Amino acid sequence: MKIVQTAGRAALGEFAPEFAHFNDDVLFGENWNNQDIDVKTRSIITVVALMSSGITDSSLKYHLQNAKANGVTQKEIAAVITHVAFYAGWPKGWAVFNLAKEVWEADEGELLYKDEAMKVHAKKMVFPIGEPNNAYAKYFVGQSYLAPVSTNQVGIFNVTFEPGCRNNWHIHHADKGGGQILVCVAGRGYYQEEGKEAVEMKPGDCINIPAGVKHWHGAAPDSWFSHLAIEVPGENCSNEWLEAVSDDEYGKLE
Numbered sequence: 001m002k003i004v005q006t007a008g009r010a011a012l013g014e015f016a017p018e019f020a021h022f023n024d025d026v027l028f029g030e031n032w033n034n035q036d037i038d039v040k041t042r043s044i045i046t047v048v049a050l051m052s053s054g055i056t057d058s059s060l061k062y063h064l065q066n067a068k069a070n071g072v073t074q075k076e077i078a079a080v081i082t083h084v085a086f087y088a089g090w091p092k093g094w095a096v097f098n099l100a101k102e103v104w105e106a107d108e109g110e111l112l113y114k115d116e117a118m119k120v121h122a123k124k125m126v127f128p129i130g131e132p133n134n135a136y137a138k139y140f141v142g143q144s145y146l147a148p149v150s151t152n153q154v155g156i157f158n159v160t161f162e163p164g165c166r167n168n169w170h171i172h173h174a175d176k177g178g179g180q181i182l183v184c185v186a187g188r189g190y191y192q193e194e195g196k197e198a199v200e201m202k203p204g205d206c207i208n209i210p211a212g213v214k215h216w217h218g219a220a221p222d223s224w225f226s227h228l229a230i231e232v233p234g235e236n237c238s239n240e241w242l243e244a245v246s247d248d249e250y251g252k253l254e
Helices: 009-011 015-030 039-052 058-071 074-088 090-103 118-121 135-140 247-251
Strands: 143-148 154-163 168-174 180-187 189-193 198-202 206-209 215-219 225-231 238-241
Touching: 009 015, 015 198, 039 058, 039 074, 039 090, 058 074, 058 090, 058 118, 135 143, 168 215, 180 189, 215 225
Parallel strands: none
Antiparallel strands: 143 154, 154 225, 168 238, 180 206, 180 225, 189 198, 189 215
């Protein structure tokens, strides 16, 4: 997923526009998006460079938070700071540990996912990813995961899609009421109704799907995606699963 930075223009756009350009467009826009080094490694290198230079202000805390968002665990950052302290100085190690403790908690959720991108995605959510959605695998292209949030009163499920995964075209039927509500909780995905353009979904976006509407939803090609699927109560509700979303249809998305 492309990193976009606007802090330079927000803080210095009028006062120092050239510096803001270098910060937003070159440092973050080009350098941080270079794929020769993955973003987790790049985050660790940045923390080490700032610590070695004795910079322990808000800029380092920002990069510690960035490292955590890019998959660096509490145990990993503790090992990194300890190692660098032998070379950069013990007082610097103490200073950075004080900042790191504001970002991580001791033994903070060491998730066991082998896929680093999946681990990063999971840490962005309060809901679990859950188990592989094998019962409905035949209705999906790619791997999805299912975590029940509520099965009483109203059914609420956290559905997670790996990059490129999407469910088949389908229709929620009901004699009265029914349908579904989707609330994006992490990542980036799409929802599309038949005959309409696909709608991009980002965290906080909500989609209301009436009964009888043919549609599909799933992850963007380059991003993990999770949404809450909320079952709207109705009479004689059922799901009709239809054809898969073709690679040609899906390939038009970005």
